[in-house]
Each structure stands twice: as C-alpha cells, then as structure tokens.
Amino acid sequence: MWRALAMVVAVAAVWPAQAADPYAFFDWDVGYVTAAPLGVNQQVIGINGKFPGPIVNISTNWNVVVNVLNDLDEPLLITWNGIQHRKNCWQDGVLGTNCPIPSGWNWTYEFQVKDQIGSFFYFPSTGLQRAAGGYGGVVVNNRDVISVPFGRPDGDITIFIGDWYNKNHTDLRKMLDNGKDLGMPDGVLINGKGPYRYNDSLVPAGIEYETINVHPGRTYRIRVHNVGTSTSLNFRIQGHKLLLVETEGSYTSQQNYTNLDVHVGQSYSFLVTMDQNASSDYYVVASARMVNDSLWRRVTGVAVLQYSNSRGKASGPLPDPPQDQFDKTFSMNQARSVRWNLSAGAARPNPQGSFRYSSINVTQAYLLRSTAPVEINGKRRATLNGLSYSPPETPLRLADAYGVKGVYSLDFPERPPQGAPPKMSRSIINGTYRGFMELIFQNNDTKMQSYHMDGYAFFVVGMDYGEWTEDSRGTYNKGDGVARSTVQVSKLNYQTLQIYSVFPS
C-alpha cells in the first residue's frame, strides 16, 4: 500500500512573491463519469468530464492557479505529487496541512513551481478516491535559457499505468474498514483504458484500449506514472529501448532499459526512438511484479504503439517480463542503477552535482519499521514504529497557525520501540529547520511498500536486503544518489533516504 507522509517543519520558510513569473489558470469541475475500463460499468472520477484528467503543462517558476469545483458526493482533496510547495505548504493537498473541499464547494489551489523541472502527477488523496481515477499529469518544462541534457524530443507522451478494481472506491473503502484486504486487482489500466485483446481467452471482446500514435524515425519523451493503489508494475514497449532520462524532477544518468519496474506513485521519463520496421503495431505492457505469474496473468495492462506506416495489428505473445524468479537481486540492482547525472543542470544552470549531499552532516536519523497490518480497536491498521497515524480533527497547519496546543505531539520514536503494543497516535516527526535528516525505512511486512514524501525530494543513498544496521552506513552512495520523492521498499529490505528539512537551493 502507498503512504504519503507529510512533514512539519518547526519554522516555515517565507518566499518573496515573484511578480515577473507567469501565471497559468485552470478551472476544474471534478465529478463522476460513467466508464467501463474493464467491461464493467462504474462511476469513475473525471475532471471536466475526462478520465484521466488534463495535463498541467507549465515551466519552472510559473505560478499555478487551479479553481477546483467538487461535484462529487463526498469531500475531495487534490495533491500534487512531487511538487515542492515552497511558498504555501498548506496547498499540498495532504490531510493535516490542507482541508478537503466539501461536496458542492469550490476552492482554488495556488502555488509556484519554484526551481523545479520534471514529470509529476496529481490525484485525489483521501478516501481511496484514487482507486476511482481523478488523476492527471504535471509537466514542468525547463526555462528556455537552461539547457536540457538531451536533444529536443519530437513529441511528449504521458502514460498512466495502474492497478484497477471493478468494485468502486466506496465499496473498496468499506472492505478496508471491515478489516479485509483489497485482494487481487481486476486489471491494469493504461491511460484509463483496459487491455488490448492480445489473447482471446484472457481479454474479453469489446474492451476499449489505448493506442499511442507515432511517426517512424522520431524520438519521443514518454513519461510513465504508476497511479495505482498497491501493485508494482513492470513497464516495457515491445522491440524498443527505453532510454531513462529523468525521474521525479531529477535528470538521471542516461541508460537504456528493455523494461523498468515502476512502483506505486513513481514517475519516470524515457526517450524512445521509433527505430523499428513497423511490420506490425507494438505492445506497450505494464504487468504486475513479484507475484505468481500464472495467477496474475489476467492482471496485465496492454496498449498499442502504432507507427504511421504500420502494416498491421500487434499479435503473438507479449514481450517477456524479467525472468528473475530465481534472482532476487534483479529488481534491486535495476533500482540501484537509477543515478543522478551530476553534470546536468536542472531548474538552474549549475550542475545538479554541485550540491554535494555527502558533505552535509546528518542532524537527525529515524529508523521507521513497518510490519504486517495489525488490529487496533477492531480495525485493520498499518503502523510505523508501532504507531498508526490518525489525522486529528484540526489540521496540523491550522493548529500551528492559531497556536492550538495538544492537537498533535512531537515525540515520534527514533527507533522501533521494543515490545510496546501497536497503538493509534498523533505523533509527528519534529524536523529541525535547515536540518538534514536520515530516514531509514525497514520493511518487515510481507508486501512491497512505497513511500512518498510529499512536498520534498530526498536523496536515495542506500538500499539492501535484510535488516539495516549502523554498519550499513558504510555502503551508502555518497556521490550520485538520485533526488526523488517516491521509493519502494520490498519485504524484509531497507531503503535509506537522506533529506533536507528545508529545500536545497
């Protein structure tokens, strides 16, 4: 399952308004639309009648103003995944810093994408609404004066992949409230659509699938986001190399992949050159990872890449997923190969690597251990260090703004407590302003977890199997750990992140 963490910083930074930076205005009506992505009619969440929603295409330092009308029958809170809300952290759309918009009301999000570039997405962050859609892309382009570490692509394509249930989000929510697991999803959608009928016995007739139209010889920037609920997906395009160039606002060392694992909440951009002979269309595949293949075969997303000179439909078997049933190092080695390009400039012309995170002293370190869900007061709850967060009635930032005491406590344990029974809590990590924090996620659950640090980017410095120990620090990547906002931690593994509790600039 995916968890969004918000961090409260002791002192809020104040950014002067930049009058010269352009504004982009959006008017969104968020409401139910009827769709049948897997052949079963259901209410999905659309924006201005569209599912997925529109792409917010902006550039570094722009001010974004989104007037959202909530046409759903329940509260709505939209979060901007990976966008760093430096000026207005209460605009980030996470419960605690932001209130949901009541049904029938409108509210205007306003934020600046100060010193940012890259590929992100937005989605409704509460009540499992994301399982019903409501998501869309955010593209933050470089300013013209800053060079990008690759040639100008001939086109820009956004692809959303994600697991999908034929049960609607209110029914799924009921299952969780009754202590049940959501179970296996019914399929994987690509851009809100079901699979191409690559196999008559696995895919029923009449499913609408996504076709991506391209021209031979051209190179496209393809931005892939896993917008699902809990399934890690392997992404691949038949016959084509994926040149990884960016993840969540950082330019990576460019490297070719035939497939890449994209975990829930993660975003990647690839350059893909249409260098094949178009003897037929090509499959675009997103298939579940680290599961029993024969059981999960029907849970596979399949779209079609169609050249303008294509000579026929795609047919035959899908391109193979990684054959790593007996090689548990494959996925982790692939994740480790995602590195920061130290010499590339990003939002500013100075190279990304001029910010040397390894020379900064860590001021706080937290070891956060997850375990399999437990029962607390009769409900199924996830915990970190034995605590299951329960959002207080008064949002945290409002409590701060009005000096209300006792809404939350700042005593989050730095290490998993020994022998203490799990409990509900409103305990928050007390980040030091301008401090540099080390967060170690230890997964003692039997399932993959993925963590998103809302409004921040952290450096991924270490990941390995087994238990983290003090000695693990000796293996950290002190040079080119990538800065991003979402990481996966597979079962019985750990992942160490180092993070500034204010933004590096």
Ligand SMILES: *[C@@H]1O[C@H](CO)[C@@H](O)[C@H](O)[C@H]1NC(C)=O
């Ligand atoms: C979800 O489905 C249930 C029936 O299973 C129905 O009662 C409920 O109104 C639906 N909710 C939405 C938002 O469509």
Ligand SMILES: *[C@@H]1O[C@H](CO)[C@@H](O)[C@H](O)[C@H]1NC(C)=O
């Ligand atoms: C996004 O904006 C950039 C810069 O203004 C423009 O070059 C590009 O064509 C736009 N992309 C889309 C998909 O509209």
Ligand SMILES: *[C@@H]1O[C@H](CO)[C@@H](O)[C@H](O)[C@H]1NC(C)=O
């Ligand atoms: C609601 O929408 C109206 C019309 O677009 C706008 O004038 C108003 O400012 C919005 N209210 C909020 C709180 O965003």
Ligand SMILES: *[C@@H]1O[C@H](CO)[C@@H](O)[C@H](O)[C@H]1NC(C)=O
């Ligand atoms: C890193 O970025 C530089 C500067 O833009 C570029 O020339 C180089 O090809 C990139 N290197 C890799 C390995 O991606």
Ligand SMILES: *[C@@H]1O[C@H](CO)[C@@H](O)[C@H](O)[C@H]1NC(C)=O
């Ligand atoms: C379709 O899938 C079924 C079930 O996995 C498999 O037995 C069959 O061989 C597949 N058919 C083709 C034509 O690949």
Ligand SMILES: *[C@@H]1O[C@H](CO)[C@@H](O)[C@H](O)[C@H]1NC(C)=O
């Ligand atoms: C990636 O693959 C393409 C096509 O085969 C090749 O031209 C390019 O040199 C490769 N790039 C890297 C960084 O390996």
Ligand SMILES: *[C@@H]1O[C@H](CO)[C@@H](O)[C@H](O)[C@H]1NC(C)=O
């Ligand atoms: C096109 O490419 C495919 C895959 O590389 C190859 O099997 C096929 O023979 C080629 N067809 C033609 C007409 O060149």
Ligand SMILES: *[C@@H]1O[C@H](CO)[C@@H](O)[C@H](O)[C@H]1NC(C)=O
């Ligand atoms: C995968 O599932 C199938 C069908 O339920 C079962 O027969 C098989 O033993 C499972 N394989 C593994 C490795 O668990």
Ligand SMILES: *[C@@H]1O[C@H](CO)[C@@H](O)[C@H](O)[C@H]1NC(C)=O
């Ligand atoms: C980091 O800590 C070391 C040892 O305590 C100290 O010598 C050094 O000056 C510190 N570096 C910075 C950048 O604060």
Ligand SMILES: *[C@@H]1O[C@H](CO)[C@@H](O)[C@H](O)[C@H]1NC(C)=O
């Ligand atoms: C939170 O941290 C600040 C220093 O960063 C410290 O002054 C304050 O006492 C801490 N609060 C608690 C409750 O520990």
Ligand SMILES: *[C@@H]1O[C@H](CO)[C@@H](O)[C@H](O)[C@H]1NC(C)=O
């Ligand atoms: C972690 O998991 C292992 C293996 O399932 C188990 O033996 C151990 O007791 C667990 N430790 C904690 C602290 O939950």
